[in-house]
Amino acid sequence: MSEIATPGTDKYSTAELLAIIIARSCAGDDEVLGSGGANQIISLAANRLAQLTVTPNMWLFCGGAGVYNAKFDTLPIGTWDPRAAYGAECKIYLADVVDNGTKGRRGKQRIRRGGSGFGGMQVDKYGNINMIGIGGPYPDLKVRGPGTVGVLWMGTGPINLYFEHHNKRTFVEQVDYRSGAGWMEGGNSRYETLDGREGPQLVWTPICVCDFTEDEHRMRLVSVHPGHTVEEVVANTGFELVIPDHVPTTTAPTDWELEMLRTRVDRGGMLRRRRLTVG
Numbered sequence: 401m402s403e404i405a406t407p408g409t410d411k412y413s414t415a416e417l418l419a420i421i422i423a424r425s426c427a428g429d430d431e432v433l434g435s436g437g438a439n440q441i442i443s444l445a446a447n448r449l450a451q452l453t454v455t456p457n458m459w460l461f462c463g464g465a466g467v468y469n470a471k472f473d474t475l476p477i478g479t480w481d482p483r484a485a486y487g488a489e490c491k492i493y494l495a496d497v498v499d500n501g502t503k504g505r506r507g508k509q510r511i512r513r514g515g516s517g518f519g520g521m522q523v524d525k526y527g528n529i530n531m532i533g534i535g536g537p538y539p540d541l542k543v544r545g546p547g548t549v550g551v552l553w554m555g556t557g558p559i560n561l562y563f564e565h566h567n568k569r570t571f572v573e574q575v576d577y578r579s580g581a582g583w584m585e586g587g588n589s590r591y592e593t594l595d596g597r598e599g600p601q602l603v604w605t606p607i608c609v610c611d612f613t614e615d616e617h618r619m620r621l622v623s624v625h626p627g628h629t630v631e632e633v634v635a636n637t638g639f640e641l642v643i644p645d646h647v648p649t650t651t652a653p654t655d656w657e658l659e660m661l662r663t664r665v666d667r668g669g670m671l672r673r674r675r676l677t678v679g
Contacts, residue, residue, distance in 0.1 A: 403679050405606035405678040407626045412653050414606050414676045423446045423453060424450075424454060427455060428455060442674070444479055445665050453657070463550070465480060466491050466494060466497050470484055471486060472665075473663075474668045475666045517560045517604065518562075520579070522570060523571055523572070524639065527583050528578045528582040530580075531579045532548060532579050536577075552580075555594050559599075560602040561600050561603045561604070562604040563604070564676045566637075566678050568637065569638070590617070603619060610641070620641065620644070623647060623648050
C-alpha cells in the first residue's frame with residue numbers, strides 16, 4: 401500500500417526537497433537546459449530555480465511551449481501550459497523543438513536535459529525506462545502508458561531520471577518495454593550501440609538519490625532523504641541496488657533556497673501540495 405513520502409518535518413515538502421536538490425545539481429552548467437513532457441512540474445521548478453541561483457548564465461528551454469527563458473513565478477501545470485511562456489525571450493516551432501533535441505553536425509548536443517530529468521512507468525537497474533505500458537505481449541497491455549514522445553532524446557547523451565513514486569512496481573528488475581535507453585544491458589553495451597554516448601547520471605526519487613557504477617553501470621545509492629532509511633529504500637526497490645559502506649543523508653533545503661523557490665518560482669505553492677509516494 402503506497403504512503404505519502406514525507407521528510408519528517410513540516411518545514412518543506414518532499415516535492416520542494418526534490419526541486420531544490422535537482423537545482424543544486426545544475427551548478428556551473430552554462431548550457432541550454434531543457435524541460436519537456438506533460439508531468440514535469442518538479443523538474444521545471446528545479447531548472448528555473450537553478451537559473452535564479454546556482455547557474456545564472458543557463459538558458460532555460462520549455463519543450464512543450466517551445467520557449468526560451470520564461471520568467472514565470474507561479475508554476476505552470478506542465479511545460480505545455482501556455483503559462484510556461486510568460487515573459488519568454490523567444491518561441492520556436494515544434495519541428496525546431498524536435499531538431500534541437502538531436503545532435504548537431506559537429507556532434508554537440510544542442511539541448512542538454514541533464515538537470516531536468518526523465519521519468520516513466522518503470523525503470524530498471526540500468527536506468528532504462530518504460531512509458532509504453534505494463535503487461536503484454538504488445539498491444540495486449542494490462543495498463544497502457546502515455547507513449548514514447550520525447551524519450552528518444554535519452555539516446556543522445558547524458559541525462560538524469562526522476563520519479564515521484566518509489567516502489568517495486570516502478571523500480572523493476574527488467575522493464576516490460578524499453579522506450580528510453582539507459583545503460584541498456586549494462587557494461588559497455590550503450591557505448592557500443594549508441595556511438596559512445598553517455599547514459600543516465602543521477603536518479604532522484606521521493607526517498608533517495610542514486611547514480612550508476614562506473615563499470616557495470618548498475619544503479620547505486622548515493623544518499624537517503626531526511627525522514628527515510630537505507631532499509632526503506634532497499635525494501636521498496638525491485639532489484640538489487642549497489643549499496644556503499646556509508647550512505648549519507650541528503651542535505652536538507654536551506655531557508656534561502658526555500659524562500660527563493662516559494663517567492664520566485666512557485667508562489668502558488670503547487671510543490672507544497674504535491675504528494676509523492678513510497679511503497
